[in-house]
Amino acid sequence: MIGRRWDGRLEMTAVFSWGFTSLAVATFLGMLVLFAAQSLPLWRHAGAGFLSGTTWFFRAGQFGVLPMVYGTAIVSAVALLFATPLGIGAAIFTAELLPRGARRTRLAVKTAVELLAGIPSVVYGLLGVLLLRDFVLRLLAPWDPLSGDTLLTGGLLLGIMVLPTIISLSDDALGGIAGSQRLAARALGLTRAETVLKVILPQALPGLASAVLLGLGRALGETIAVFLVIGRQDNQWPERLLSLRPLTEAGQTLTSKLGGSETFLALDDPLHWGAITGLALVLYAGVALVSWIGARLALPGGGRA
Amino acid sequence: MLDVIRRDSEESDPAAAPAVLAARNLTVSTGGRALLRAVGLDVAPGSVLGLIGPSGAGKTTLLRCLNRLIDLVPDLTVTGDVLFHGAPMYGGGGRRMDVDSLRARIGMIFQQPVVFPGSIADNVLFGVRHTARLPRRERPERLESALREAALWPEVEHRLGDAAASLSVGQQQRLCLARALANQPEVLLLDEPTSSLDPRSTEAIEELVLRLRERHTPVTIVLVTHNLRQARRLADSLACLAVRERAGEIVEQGECGELLSRPRSPELIHFLSKGAPL
Amino acid sequence: MRRSVGRGWIDRAFWLACALCAACVGVLLAGIAGAILWRGLPVLRPGFLTAVSSEAGASGGVRDEIVGTLILITTALLVSAPLATGVALVHAVYLRSLPARRRLLVALYTANALPSILFGIAGMVVFSRFFGWGKSWLAGGLLLGLMILPTLSVALIERLRSLPRKYREAASALGLTRAQTVWSVLLPQCAGGLLSGALLGLARAAGETAPILFAAAVFSGAGLPSGLRDSPVAALPYHIFVLAQDSFDPSVESHLWGAACVLVGLVLGLSLLALPARLRAHEEAQNA
Numbered sequence: 070m071i072g073r074r075w076d077g078r079l080e081m082t083a084v085f086s087w088g089f090t091s092l093a094v095a096t097f098l099g100m101l102v103l104f105a106a107q108s109l110p111l112w113r114h115a116g117a118g119f120l121s122g123t124t125w126f127f128r129a130g131q132f133g134v135l136p137m138v139y140g141t142a143i144v145s146a147v148a149l150l151f152a153t154p155l156g157i158g159a160a161i162f163t164a165e166l167l168p169r170g171a172r173r174t175r176l177a178v179k180t181a182v183e184l185l186a187g188i189p190s191v192v193y194g195l196l197g198v199l200l201l202r203d204f205v206l207r208l209l210a211p212w213d214p215l216s217g218d219t220l221l222t223g224g225l226l227l228g229i230m231v232l233p234t235i236i237s238l239s240d241d242a243l244g245g246i247a248g249s250q251r252l253a254a255r256a257l258g259l260t261r262a263e264t265v266l267k268v269i270l271p272q273a274l275p276g277l278a279s280a281v282l283l284g285l286g287r288a289l290g291e292t293i294a295v296f297l298v299i300g301r302q303d304n305q306w307p308e309r310l311l312s313l314r315p316l317t318e319a320g321q322t323l324t325s326k327l328g329g330s331e332t333f334l335a336l337d338d339p340l341h342w343g344a345i346t347g348l349a350l351v352l353y354a355g356v357a358l359v360s361w362i363g364a365r366l367a368l369p370g371g372g373r374a
Numbered sequence: 375m376l377d378v379i380r381r382d383s384e385e386s387d388p389a390a391a392p393a394v395l396a397a398r399n400l401t402v403s404t405g406g407r408a409l410l411r412a413v414g415l416d417v418a419p420g421s422v423l424g425l426i427g428p429s430g431a432g433k434t435t436l437l438r439c440l441n442r443l444i445d446l447v448p449d450l451t452v453t454g455d456v457l458f459h460g461a462p463m464y465g466g467g468g469r470r471m472d473v474d475s476l477r478a479r480i481g482m483i484f485q486q487p488v489v490f491p492g493s494i495a496d497n498v499l500f501g502v503r504h505t506a507r508l509p510r511r512e513r514p515e516r517l518e519s520a521l522r523e524a525a526l527w528p529e530v531e532h533r534l535g536d537a538a539a540s541l542s543v544g545q546q547q548r549l550c551l552a553r554a555l556a557n558q559p560e561v562l563l564l565d566e567p568t569s570s571l572d573p574r575s576t577e578a579i580e581e582l583v584l585r586l587r588e589r590h591t592p593v594t595i596v597l598v599t600h601n602l603r604q605a606r607r608l609a610d611s612l613a614c615l616a617v618r619e620r621a622g623e624i625v626e627q628g629e630c631g632e633l634l635s636r637p638r639s640p641e642l643i644h645f646l647s648k649g650a651p652l
Numbered sequence: 653m654r655r656s657v658g659r660g661w662i663d664r665a666f667w668l669a670c671a672l673c674a675a676c677v678g679v680l681l682a683g684i685a686g687a688i689l690w691r692g693l694p695v696l697r698p699g700f701l702t703a704v705s706s707e708a709g710a711s712g713g714v715r716d717e718i719v720g721t722l723i724l725i726t727t728a729l730l731v732s733a734p735l736a737t738g739v740a741l742v743h744a745v746y747l748r749s750l751p752a753r754r755r756l757l758v759a760l761y762t763a764n765a766l767p768s769i770l771f772g773i774a775g776m777v778v779f780s781r782f783f784g785w786g787k788s789w790l791a792g793g794l795l796l797g798l799m800i801l802p803t804l805s806v807a808l809i810e811r812l813r814s815l816p817r818k819y820r821e822a823a824s825a826l827g828l829t830r831a832q833t834v835w836s837v838l839l840p841q842c843a844g845g846l847l848s849g850a851l852l853g854l855a856r857a858a859g860e861t862a863p864i865l866f867a868a869a870v871f872s873g874a875g876l877p878s879g880l881r882d883s884p885v886a887a888l889p890y891h892i893f894v895l896a897q898d899s900f901d902p903s904v905e906s907h908l909w910g911a912a913c914v915l916v917g918l919v920l921g922l923s924l925l926a927l928p929a930r931l932r933a934h935e936e937a938q939n940a
Contacts, residue, residue, distance in 0.1 A: 080831050082831040083746055083830075083831070086738040087738075088738065089738025093738075093739055097766075104774070159676075162673060166670055176931075183923070187855055188684070189858075189859025189861075189919060190859070191893050192688070192892070192912045194896060195912050196684065196687065200687065229680060229684075260662070260663040262663040266666070290766065290768070292767060297893075324769055327773060328769055328865065349769075349774075352767055353767075356767055360761065364762050368754060
């Protein structure tokens with residue numbers, strides 16, 4: 070029996086520990102339930118149309134998530150396309166290719182990367198507003214953008230933000246491979262590149278995949294920085310799904326919508342509020358799923374926990 | 375300072391072939407402190423040189439100098455030289471040589487078998503696919519001959535596609551041998567290859583060493599071992615390392631039987647009197 | 653011995669490609685640090701930290717914002733620490749099976765990755781409306797505390813996991829009960845881990861805007877909170893967030909850099925304080 074010792078008396082420490090844990094679990098699950106419950110008016114009104122709708126006019130009671138899902142997807146894709154090769158390449162460099170005695174350099178680099186992972190999103194947002202915006206405006210000049218607030222800006226900023234996460238986790242993944250593998254491969258006559266590509270990477274793949282997935286999770290959930298540079302334009306549903314045109318235009322993501330003034334506005338209208346919490350529900354489910362997969366890959370089964 | 379004791383090759387063979395591998399005044403140090411000091415030895419082609427001595431004397435360090443694997447250990451300085459067919463590995467222009475090709479010609483087996491991801495066939499051909507760029511049609515033949523030499527073929531010929539990790543430890547060690555042999559090396563460096571194996575696998579590997587020596591194109595072997603019975607059985611000549619003045623040195627070397635029955639240096643006498651390995 | 657041209661070329665090209673990635677990353681990160689320092693440091697006259705913000709952020713300092721942030725993160729820590737300890741003890745001591753422990757750890761990692769805006773929205777419903785607190789500093793503290801709970805728990809679990817088994821075994825052999833082992837042996841040994849985890853959690857909480865967006869923070873008119881209902885606070889991240897949306901006034905811009913510098917300084921300061929403990933733990937793990 071939980072909390073009871075062999076002689077039947079209550080072990081208070083156990084009771085409190087289990088109590089606190091249950092409270093924590095309940096709170097997190099409670100959030101999910103809260104969103105589901107609060108969004109009921111929406112589901113009754115729009116049903117699955119919410120998930121397939123491409124317009125959002127709250128005054129007219131039209132609610133569709135697709136443009137925001139699209140925005141989230143584009144922005145995250147750009148971020149990962151930017152950060153994954155750069156991050157894994159940098160991690161391979163510091164973990165495998167630096168001369169053997171550079172231990173202190175490696176530690177300094179790892180510390181620097183971790184500190185930069187800690188920079189608040191609002192500061193990244195500020196950098197985006199004051200520096201990146203103009204850069205993208207000039208970059209996209211041939212395509213005549215309306216402003217520097219575009220999906221591309223959001224994607225690039227996100228890419229910079231998840232870079233430290235990907236580097237740090239990839240470095241952990243590479244470091245987890247036993248040194249004897251490298252020695253044996255080199256003793257066989259393989260070059261550095263061959264050792265990394267044919268021996269190390271195949272074994273580090275789950276860890277690297279988890280690094281990318283957890284980076285993706287962060288990208289999907291980032292609100293403040295994206296909010297500031299994305300233009301917050303609703304109903305940006307592209308005519309052709311695979312065109313690059315939307316990158317030069319403003320857009321909206323799930324998080325930028327949730328972080329905006331409309332959330333305050335919606336609190337008094339059950340349907341509108343239902344739509345907002347419906348967005349929250351979709352966001353919760355999406356990020357939880359991606360992160361859960363990433364976490365499972367990062368923690369090898371059974372043994373070490 | 376110990377004088378280098380050269381193996382007196384004139385006594386046994388007037389037309390002795392030059393040493394395939396030789397160390398000259400080899401010293402390995404870290405941060406000012408020497409690990410190995412002034413090591414000198416010659417390995418005659420086709421022979422088996424045993425390296426014996428107490429733990430910590432630097433046998434593994436010495437072995438890793440022989441194929442430049444010492445480069446991968448941080449914070450170590452190597453002075454002196456190792457000659458492969460007379461060509462220096464460290465001195466002169468030696469440092470700029472193609473180490474990867476060198477390591478394909480000088481194979482190494484470690485104390486614990488190190489198996490790469492992939493199937494048995496993948497593992498055996500791992501080195502040869504890269505170092506020799508062996509064309510695809512020749513691979514099955516090389517695969518089979520390497521596995522036969524390592525006495526593993528009968529046990530795996532019907533499951534070459536199985537994961538290499540599914541083999542027992544003894545089989546994995548023989549797999550590592552097959553992998554090294556697939557490169558068709560001139561020299562094999564064995565670092566206590568049987569210390570983590572059961573008696574049956576130990577027997578198999580010892581038989582393998584004997585066969586390699588008797589081959590039409592014999593492989594030269596340097597064998598680090600803790601086991602005096604194994605040394606007596608397999609080695610032609612022995613070199614004994616021990617710690618003197620806080621660094622490893624060769625205290626005695628010579629023909630195997632001679633050394634073991636009439637040891638001269640105090641460290642070797644002490645080591646032999648212990649009976650069991652230290 | 654000449655190297656086969658193909659393999660040597662591939663090896664060099666690979667090294668170059670990876671080095672290029674590392675260089676790009678280095679330049680990027682150095683640029684970010686440089687920009688913040690170069691633009692922000694000049695603004696940090698002593699008065700900046702002690703003056704109240706005025707003229708809608710175009711001048712004055714960030715005193716109220718600093719105070720507000722400190723109030724929020726202190727509350728967050730007080731809420732989170734006991735809960736995190738409980739979770740960590742369940743993982744390390746009370747859960748018997750390995751799969752269950754792994755499931756808990758996976759759950760913690762997943763919870764850690766949840767978007768912070770969700771806390772903000774949930775907080776608005778629960779605290780602002782349902783409890784009727786309006787905007788309240790306590791709501792902010794609770795939400796931030798909940799948000800950093802996984803971070804603290806994981807830090808503590810890692811520390812507990814790295815404790816050598818011999819401590820527990822010796823305690824049991826002496827006849828200590830499980831609870832006594834926890835309080836006399838385990839927790840004291842992990843004080844370092846709890847401290848470093850707490851500092852990291854605080855660093856994260858200090859920088860978050862989204863959880864306090866709706867239920868706790870205001871831009872102006874907030875000094876020290878008085879009571880529970882309708883007593884919001886100012887906060888550094890929220891301050892920067894509001895101003896950044898309207899950043900075309902040059903004097904506002906320099907004020908923004910200053911505020912960003914203070915915030916980054918606070919966050920990095922807290923993270924750096926945690927560094928010695930984490931480096932030591934890392935070393936121990938390596939040598940084990």
